[in-house]
Amino acid sequence: MSRRHRGLGRGLGALIPGAETPSGLIQVSVNDVTSNPRQPRHDIGVETLRELADSILEHGLLQPLIVTERSPAEAAGGPRYQIIAGERRWRAAMLAGLDVVPILIKEATPQETLELALVENIQRADLNPLEEANAYQQLVDEFGMTQEQVAERVGRSRVSVTNSLRLLRLPDEIKDALLANRISGGHARALLGLTEVDLQLRVLRAIEKRGLSVRQTEELVRRLTTSVQATSKAPAEQAPETRALEDRFRRALGTKVSLYRSKRGGRLVIHFFSEEELQALYDRIVGEEL
Structure with missing residues (x-):
């Protein structure tokens, strides 16, 4: 594994050498830049954008957008550059009315583009936990990465990545x-x-x-x-007719019902999770208020 890949969890400076320095910056039209289709963050709040736009109007755009140059076929007369990192800054710059933005052009594969966007959002704590989990899953599904490899690339522990992916269940x-x-x-x-x-x-x-x-x-x-x-009993020990009765009780009462049978009788357990649910169950069974 190359030195570059081993550094992927340490920030944009390790991900893209020179990404944190101003050398090689150019100014381009905001319309010559397009969003990253692999952007893991789908919810960019309007209020947050307005606050960032106000800051840009007052202080300017202090950090450049990290972009990659699209091929002629990809551009096809449209924007020449695709954002790797900095999509929120780009959207806020347009909201602020800027005509041009500073960019830093880097080469990146589709996998690196997703990794970079993911790392930037994680470091800025911008991602919703579910967005983060979906991005990890995308690295696994599209690029055949193991959970350990994902953890190494984004600078997280393997346990953290595993727990994040469990949210998708x-x-x-x-x-x-x-x-x-x-x-x-x-x-x-x-x-x-x-x-x-x-x-x-x-x-x-x-x-x-x-x-x-x-x-x-x-x-x-x-x-x-x-x-x-x-x-509870193990599911394998529960007779089919008992499971069927549980299902009928569950549908009738609108809540979880557990039925336990034995030679001497059994128990019927009705679950509720709030006083309101208890009142609703009482009304349904008894027909009057508690």
Whole structure:
């Protein structure tokens, strides 16, 4: 492995030699630059752009855009340069009304372009946890990198990358909440402690409705996990008719229901995650308010 690749986790200066120095800078029209299709950050907040645009109007664009020159076929009469790093600065410069921007031209493969954009966003803490996880997965899927190689390239531990990728296993509803910043990465990681989707979604609703902190969420997940482990049977031991009854109860009550049968009887456990859910269940079963 080359020295250049071993330095990829240490910042843009290691990623692109000379990227942090002003040598080789040129000024080009903002219209001669285009965005990076591999940009891992999809949500660039309007308010954040306005604040950066105001700063650019007052102080100028202090850092150049790192770009690569497009081939004639890629440009096809359009923008000549594609951004590697600095897309938010470019958008803010246009919002501020700048006609030209400083750029630093570098050669980069598609893989390096994604790596560079990812590293810049990570170092500036710009990425939503789900955007970061998707970018890691893109490096794995498109370029055949192992999780260890991804970690080395972006300057993270392998455990950090592995935990990030686990977020992609969450149900879409939870991923949407994470992407919209209704829950944090800590909340999402806590939900991974639950293996059943319906439990994950009910805890999600409890987080949003009751404003649970990450620590409170972890404690709720711990209690639920302990309860399930203490009372449930292995799925292989559960008779098909018992599973079918559980499903019918679940559909009828709109919540998780666990049915445990034995020769002497059994238990029917109805789960709820807030006082509001308890009231709704009571209304449905008893037909009056508590």
